[in-house]
Amino acid sequence: MNNKVLIIYTGGTIGMVQGKDGSLRPFALEGVLEAVPQLQSCGYGIDSCQLDEIIDSSNMTPRVWVDIANIIEREYEKYDGFVVLHGTDTMAYTASALSFMLEGLSKPVVLTGSQLPLGMLRSDGRENIIAALEIAASPVRIPEVCIFFENRLYRGNRSTKVSAENFDAFKSYNYPSLAKVGIEITYKHHLIMKAQEGANLKVHRNFNTHIAVLKLFPGIGRELVEAIMKTEGLRGVIIETYGSGNALTEEWFFEALREAVGRNVIILDVTQCKAGSVKLRQYAASCDMEQIGVLSGHDLTIEAAVTKMMHLLGTYDDTDQVKRLLETSLRGEMEWN
Numbered sequence: 001m002n003n004k005v006l007i008i009y010t011g012g013t014i015g016m017v018q019g020k021d022g023s024l025r026p027f028a029l030e031g032v033l034e035a036v037p038q039l040q041s042c043g044y045g046i047d048s049c050q051l052d053e054i055i056d057s058s059n060m061t062p063r064v065w066v067d068i069a070n071i072i073e074r075e076y077e078k079y080d081g082f083v084v085l086h087g088t089d090t091m092a093y094t095a096s097a098l099s100f101m102l103e104g105l106s107k108p109v110v111l112t113g114s115q116l117p118l119g120m121l122r123s124d125g126r127e128n129i130i131a132a133l134e135i136a137a138s139p140v141r142i143p144e145v146c147i148f149f150e151n152r153l154y155r156g157n158r159s160t161k162v163s164a165e166n167f168d169a170f171k172s173y174n175y176p177s178l179a180k181v182g183i184e185i186t187y188k189h190h191l192i193m194k195a196q197e198g199a200n201l202k203v204h205r206n207f208n209t210h211i212a213v214l215k216l217f218p219g220i221g222r223e224l225v226e227a228i229m230k231t232e233g234l235r236g237v238i239i240e241t242y243g244s245g246n247a248l249t250e251e252w253f254f255e256a257l258r259e260a261v262g263r264n265v266i267i268l269d270v271t272q273c274k275a276g277s278v279k280l281r282q283y284a285a286s287c288d289m290e291q292i293g294v295l296s297g298h299d300l301t302i303e304a305a306v307t308k309m310m311h312l313l314g315t316y317d318d319t320d321q322v323k324r325l326l327e328t329s330l331r332g333e334m335e336w337n
């Protein structure tokens with residue numbers, strides 16, 4: 001029996017057509033599949049479906065993540081793998097979110113898209129869809145949410161969009177790619193997660209979006225920091241710090257953080273650097289952060305940090321449990337010991 005894959009179409013450049021004013025708009029699924037006739041002769045069982053509303057991924061919301069996860073849960077037993085066609089702009093957020101939502105996953109969920117619409121002669125979409133399908137149908141059965149783009153398969157919650165114009169638009173700086181597509185597909189088995197024996201798929205659907213991301217810059221003002229920290233209903237803040245997790249050492253800054261922590265706001269330190277990890281206490285400029293109760297985001301991408309924090313705050317009421325899980329690797333999203 002041939003392996004079966006379900007394509008879930010959500011939108012993005014891959015399926016866009018040019019409107020009269022020249023701007024790109026999402027298009028229906030039939031048009032996407034017609035543009036890749038090779039799919040009919042690839043030897044896998046392929047079915048497809050689309051979200052009720054096809055979107056530019058700039059309009060992505062947790063509600064849409066739930067729609068995608070619901071489809072995967074509903075069709076889980078019927079298929080060997082899933083390919084999610086998605087806009088590139090927020091693909092790394094969706095891949096990260098799905099990784100936290102789909103606990104006990106034992107089948108591949110591969111997100112892909114393209115930089116040029118499929119209807120264009122030089123589109124990168126055809127190769128991306130075909131390889132993503134081959135990976136989703138492969139007996140290797142990667143039990144992870146991944147992103148396939150321009151010859152590389154990445155762990156979804158380690159990926160980040162790095163280019164608005166190159167075909168190799170994604171990178172995973174802190175974890176090597178899981179597979180490389182050349183004449184053959186070379187899987188790096190030792191880097192791929194092992195499926196949990198006997199685990200069943202469990203879908204987590206709740207996100208708490210009452211969080212903020214505060215990116216530090218030289219000259220950042222007290223009013224801005226205080227305004228963010230005092231936002232009503234705030235449950236968590238991700239501070240994008242410098243280097244190995246360093247921040248300014250001004251007293252007003254610490255006071256704003258200390259006051260927020262006192263109100264049970266969780267503060268997570270991630271670095272603005274693309275590669276490497278937060279190491280609190282390496283410099284004096286991060287010692288006080290730890291003392292106040294700021295947590296280390298280790299080598300999390302910002303996409304993984306945002307989605308993990310929203311997922312944990314939406315799933316658990318106990319602040320201490322959320323804190324503990326934030327500093328624990330749940331789906332291979334960060335280094336951990």
Ligand code: ASP
Binds near residue numbers: 088090
């Ligand atoms: N704006 C598009 C989207 O993310 C860009 C793309 O697909 O490459 O939906």
